[in-house]
Amino acid sequence: xxxxxxxxxxxxxxxxxxxxxxxxxxxxxxxxxxxxxxxxxxxxxxxxxxxxxxxxxxxxxxxxxxxxxxxxxxxxxxxxxxxxxxxxxxxxxxxxxxxxxxxxxxxxxxxxxxxxxxxxxxxxxxxxxxxxxxxxxxxxxxxxxxxxxxxxxxxxxxxxxxxxxxxxxxxxxxxxxxxxxxxxxxxxxxxxxxxxxxxxxxxxxxxxxxxxxxxxxxxxxxx
Numbered sequence: 001x002x003x004x005x006x007x008x009x010x011x012x013x014x015x016x017x018x019x020x021x022x023x024x025x026x027x028x029x030x031x032x033x034x035x036x037x038x039x040x041x042x043x044x045x046x047x048x049x050x051x052x053x054x055x056x057x058x059x060x061x062x063x064x065x066x067x068x069x070x071x072x073x074x075x076x077x078x079x080x081x082x083x084x085x086x087x088x089x090x091x092x093x094x095x096x097x098x099x100x101x102x103x104x105x106x107x108x109x110x111x112x113x114x115x116x117x118x119x120x121x122x123x124x125x126x127x128x129x130x131x132x133x134x135x136x137x138x139x140x141x142x143x144x145x146x147x148x149x150x151x152x153x154x155x156x157x158x159x160x161x162x163x164x165x166x167x168x169x170x171x172x173x174x175x176x177x178x179x180x181x182x183x184x185x186x187x188x189x190x191x192x193x194x195x196x197x198x199x200x201x202x203x204x205x206x207x208x209x210x211x212x213x214x215x216x217x218x219x220x221x222x223x
Contacts, residue, residue, distance in 0.1 A: 111202035146215020
C-alpha cells in the first residue's frame with residue numbers, strides 16, 4: 001500500500017470516529033429533550049390531569065380555580081416547543097446515520113478493491129510453490145457495525161492468513177491477538193475460504209462501540 005493510501009485510510013478512520021461521536025452527542029440531546037417533555041407532562045398530570053387539550057375555563061366561561069393556570073399554560077407551551085425541537089433533532093440523527101452508512105460502504109468498497117489489486121499482483125509461482133492454502137481458524141460470530149463487519153468478514157469464513165499468521169506458524173489465538181494489537185489503526189490483509197472460494201479482505205483493527213478491536217469471534221479449527 002502506498003503512503004497516500006495509508007494516510008487516506010487513517011483519515012477515514014478518524015472521520016468515522018468523529019461521525020460516531022457526533023451521532024452519540026445527538027442521541028444524548030434527544031434523550032435530554034425526551035426527559036424534559038416527560039417532566040412537563042408530569043406537571044400537567046399534577047394539575048388534575050388536564051393534559052394538552054382540556055379547557056381551562058369552567059362551564060360558565062370563568063377561569064378554572066382548581067388548577068394553576070400559569071403552570072398549565074407554561075407546561076403546554078414547553079411541550080409544543082420541545083416536540084418541535086425533538087422532530088428537528090431526529091431529522092439530524094437520520095441524516096447523520098445515512099452519511100455514516102454511506103461512508104462505511106464507500107470505505108468497504110475501496111478496501112475490497114485494494115485487496116483484489118494486491119491479490120492480482122502476487123507472483124503466479126508463489127501459490128504453486130506453497131500448494132493449496134490450509135485454514136487454521138474459523139469465524140463463528142461477527143458483530144454488526146464492527147471493523148470485522150465493515151471488512152466483509154462473515155460467519156463460517158475459514159481463515160488461511162491473518163496478517164503474518166498462517167497454518168504453518170499458528171500455535172494459538174494469542175498469535176492472532178498479537179497481530180491485532182500491533183496493527184491497530186493500520187490495514188491488515190486477511191485471506192479466507194468462503195464456500196470453497198479463496199478471498200482476500202482488508203481489515204483495520206480499530207476502537208469501536210463494542211469490545212475489542214475487531215468485533216468478531218475466531219475459533220481454532222480442529223484438525
